Amino acid sequence: MLTLDKIYHAAFVLKKVARKTDLIRATKLSKQCELYLKTENLQETGSFKLRGAYYKISQLTEEEKSRGIIACSAGNHAQGVAMAATQSGIQSLICMPDGAPISKVEATKQLGAEVRLVKGAYDDAYATALQLQEDTGATFIHPFDDDEVIAGQGTIGLEILDELENPDAVVVPIGGGGLISGVAYAIKHLNPNVKIYGVQAAGAASMVKSQQEGTPITLDQAETFADGIAVKHPGDITYQLVEQYVDEIVTVSEDEIAAAILALIEKQKVIAEGAGAVSVAAVLFHKLPVEGKKVVCIVSGGNIDVNILSRVITRGLLTSGRNVSLTIALTDKPGQLQEVSEIIARCGGNVVSVHHDRSDANMAITSCFLKLGLETRDHAQIVQIQKELTQAGFHLVSERV
Template structure:
C-alpha cells in the first residue's frame, strides 16, 4: 500500500540518482496569480519518470532482477526504466508506440535498453509488453499503476512543500495518473488545505471522463501532440487515489498547450514537451480558480520532438495573436496593395506574405482577393489593424490566425 513513509523512503533512495529540481517564479504567465514552476523538465532523463522507475527497480528482489525488466512507455518512463536498469546492471526491454518521438526512442536505446516499436498508442504498447512479459518471464515495471512507482513520483510533492510551504494550488499533468496520485497523496497528508488539480489533453481525457462517470473508462482513441499523456485507460490504483485526493480534473486543447510551450520558451527560457506544458496552459487560460493564489505548475518533462517544435511554436504564435492572415476583397486596380500595407505599417504590424487570387467564381470579374500574412503583437493589435482597414474602405472577408 502507498504510505507517506514509503514516499519519504523513496526520497532517501532517490538522493543518489534524481535531481531536486528548481522551483522558479513565473509571474508573467498569469499576472492575476502568483505562478511558480516545478522544473521536472530539467530532471535526469528530462522528466519526473526516473523517480518512480528507479525506486521501483531498487525495491525488486534479486530473483526479480535476474529475470530482467520490461516496460511500456511513450518515451519518458522508458528512459527512466532504462537508466535505472543500467545503474543496476539489469537487462531491459521497452515497448514503445511506433509514433513515439525519435529523440525519445534513441535516448532510451542510449541507456542500453532493447526497444520494440508497437503500432498504435501507449495502450497497444502496454498490451504487447504484457504479452512479452508472460512469454519471457520478465519483471514488469508499470509506468503508473504501481505503489512503488507512485511513491517515487510522490517525492515531487515533498519537494514542492519544502520549496514553497505556503502553496495554495498545484496543477499536475495527468496521463495514467501516477504523478498526480503520488503528488496529491503527499500534499494532502502534509498540507490538506492545498488544492491539487489534474490537467489532461482535451484529446485524451480518460481520467477526467472516468471521474465524471464514476467508473473506469477506456477511450476508443486519443489525439494529441502531448504524447506523454496520451493514455486511453487510467490505472486502477491511480483512479482510486485521484478520486480520494484530487480536487478536480480539467482539460486544455492542443492549441492552448502550444501557446504554453511558446510562453515558456519566450518568458522563462525553458523547453517543455506537450505533456509537460499542460499545467501551464491550464494556468494561462484560467481553467481553475488561481486568482491571487500561490500556484505551482508542474513541468513534467522537456523531451519534445524537435521535428514538431517549429509547428508547435507556429501554433503558439497563432493562439497568442502573433501570426494571422487577412483576406480582403479589392477592386483589381493599381495602388490597392500599397494602401493596405500603409495601414498595417501605421498600426505597427509587419507584412510577411502577400498572395492575389483572381479566379474565385464568387467574385466580380473586376475584383480580386488579397491574402496578406502579418506578424503582430497580440489579438488587440490584429483588431486595431482590421478596424483601421475598414475605416480606409477595405472589405475584410476573412481573418485566419496562423
Template sequence: MSENKLKLSDIYRAAHVLKGVVRHTELIAAPKLNPECDLYLKPECLQHTGSFKLRGAYFKISQLSPEEKAHGVIACSAGNHAQGVALGAKANGIKSLICLPEGAPISKVEATKRYGADVCLVPGVYDDAYKRALELRDEHGYTFVHPFDDPLVIAGQGTIGLEILDEMPDVEAVIVPVGGGGLISGVAFAIKAISPDVKVYGVQAAGAPSMVQSLKNDKIECLSNVSTIADGISVKEPGVNTFELCRQYVDEIVTVSEDEIAAAILAMIETEKLVAEGAGAVAVAAAMFNKVPVKGKKTVCLVSGGNIDVTILSRVINRGLIKTGRNYAVTIDLSDKPGVLAEVSDIIGKLGGNIISVTHERISVDTPITSCTLRLVMETRNAEHIDFIRKGLIAAGYQILS
C-alpha cells in the same frame, strides 16, 4: 486500492533511495505567466532524462529482488517512462526492453536507445504498446515496470510533492499534469498527507480526458480514441490504483485545448527560457487560462517534461503565436488594378503590422473577373492589435473575407 498499498513512509523511502540519483529541481518564480496569482514552476523538464519519470522507474527497479533483476525488465511508454526505465535498469546493471508506440517522437525513441534499452516499436498508441509489453513479459519472464499504476512507481513520483512542501511550506495550490495518473496520485497523496489544506488540481488534454471522464462517471472508463500534441499524457484508460487515489486526494481535474497547450509552451520559452513538451505544459496552460481557481494563491505548476521533438516544437510555436495574437492571417477582396497591393501594405505597415507572407490570387470562380483575393500573413502584438488592423482596413474601404 486499499489504504495499506501506499504509505507516506514509502514516499520518504523513495526520497532516500533517489537522493543522489535524481536532480532536486528547485522552484522557479514565474509571475508573468499569470499575474493574478503568485506562480512558481517545478521544472522536472530539467530532470535527468528530461522528465519526472526517472523517479518512479528507478525506485521500482531498485526494489526488485535479485531473481527479478536477473530476468530483466520490460516497460511500455510514450517515451519518458521508457527513458526512466532504461536509465534505471542500466544503473542497476540489468537488461531492459521498452515497447513504444510507433508514432512516438523520434527524439524519445533515440534517447531510449542511448540510455541502453532495447526498443520494440508497436503500431498504434500507448495502450497498444502496453498490450504488447504484457505479451512479451509472459513469453520471456521479464519483470514489468508499469508507467503509472504501480504503488512503488507512484511512491517515486510522490517525492516531487515532498520537495515542493520542503521548499515552499506555505504553498496553497499545486497543478499537475494527468495521463494515467501516476504522477498526480503520488504528489497528491504526499501533499494531502502532510498539508491537507493544499489544493491539488490535475490537468488533462481535451483530446485525451480519460481520468476526467472516469471521475465524472465514478468508474474507470476506456476512451475509444485519443488525439493530442501532449503525447506523454495521451492515455485511453487510467489505472485502478491511480483512479482510486485521484478520487480520494485530488480536488479537481480539468482539461485544456491544443491551442492553450501551444500557447503555454510558447510562453514558457519566451518568459522563463524553459522548453516543455505538450504534457509538461498543461499545468501552466491551466494556470494561464484560469481553468482552476488559483487567483491570489501561492501556486506551483509542475512542468513534468521537456522531451519535445524539434519538428513538433516548430509547429507548436506557430500555433502558439496564432493563439496569442502574435500571428494573423487575413484574406481581402481587392479590385485588380495597379497600386492596390502597395496601398494595402502601406495601411498595414502604418498600423504596426509586419507582413511576412503574401498570396495574390486572380483566378477563382468565386470572385468577379475584375477582382482578386489577397491573403496576407503578418506579425502582430496581440488580439487587440489584430482588431485595430481589421478596423483600419475596413475604414479604408476594403472588404475582409476571412
C-alpha cells in the same frame, strides 16, 4: 500499499540519482496569480519518470532482477526504466508505440534498453508488453499503476513543500495518474489546505471521463500531440487516489497546449513537451480558480521532438494572436496595396507574406483577392487592424486567427 513513509524512503533512495529540480518564479507568464514552475523537464532523463522507475527497480528482489525487466512507455518512463536498469546491471526491454517521437526512442536505446515498437497508441504497447512478460517471465515495471512508482513520483510533492512556504495550489499533468497520485498523497498528508488540480489533454481525457462514469473507463482513442499523457485507460490504483486526494481536473485543447509551450520558451526560456505544458496551459487560459493565489505548475517533461517543435510554435503563435492571415477583396487598381500597407504599419503590424490572386472564378474581372500574412502583438491588435481596414472601405473576406 502507498504510505507517507514510503514516499520519504523513496526520497532517500533517489538522492543519488534524481535531481531536486528548481522551483522558479514565473513572473512573466501570468498576472492573475503568483506562479511557480517545478522544472522536472530538467531532470536527468528530461522528465519526472526517472523517480518512480528507479525507486521501483531499487525495491525488486534479486530473483526479480535476474529475470530482466520489461516495460511499456510513450517515451519518458522508457528512459527512466532504461537508465535505472542499466545502472543496476539489469537487461531491459521497452515496448513503445510506433508513433513515439524518434528522439525518445533513440534516447531510450542510448540508455541501454532494447526497444520494440508497437503499432498504435500507449495502450497497445502496454498489451504487447504484458504478453511478452507472460512469455518470458521478465519483471514488469508499470509506468503509473504501482505503489512504488507512485511513491517515487510523490517525492516531487515533498520537494515542493520544502522549496515553497504555504502554496495555495499545485497543478499537475495527468496521463495514467501516477504523478498526480503521488504528489497529491504527499501534499495532502502534510498540508491538506493545498488544492491539487489535475490537467488532461481534451483529446485524451481518460481520468475525466472515468470520474464522470464513477469507474476507470477505456477511451476508444487518445488523440493529442502531448504523447506523454495520451493514455486511454487510467490506473485502477491511481483512479482511487485521484478520487480521494485531487480537488478538480480540467482539460485543455491542442491550441492551448501549443500556446503554453510557446509562452514557456519565449517568456521563461523553458522547453516543455506537450504533456509538460498542460499545467501551464490550464493557468494561462483561466481553467482554474487561482486568481491571487500562490500556484505551482509541474512542468513534468521537456522531451519534445524537434521535428514538431516548429509546428507547435506556429500553432502557438496563431492561438496567442501573434500571427494572422487576412484575405481582402480589392478593386484591381493602383495604390490599393500601398493604402492597406500603410494602415497595417500605422497599427504596428508587420507584413510577412503577400499573395495577389486574380484567378478566383467567383470574383469580378476587375477585382482581386489580397492575401496577407501578418506578425502581430496580440488579439487586440488584430481586431484594431481589422477595424481600421473596414473603416477605410476595405472588405475582409476571411481571416484566420
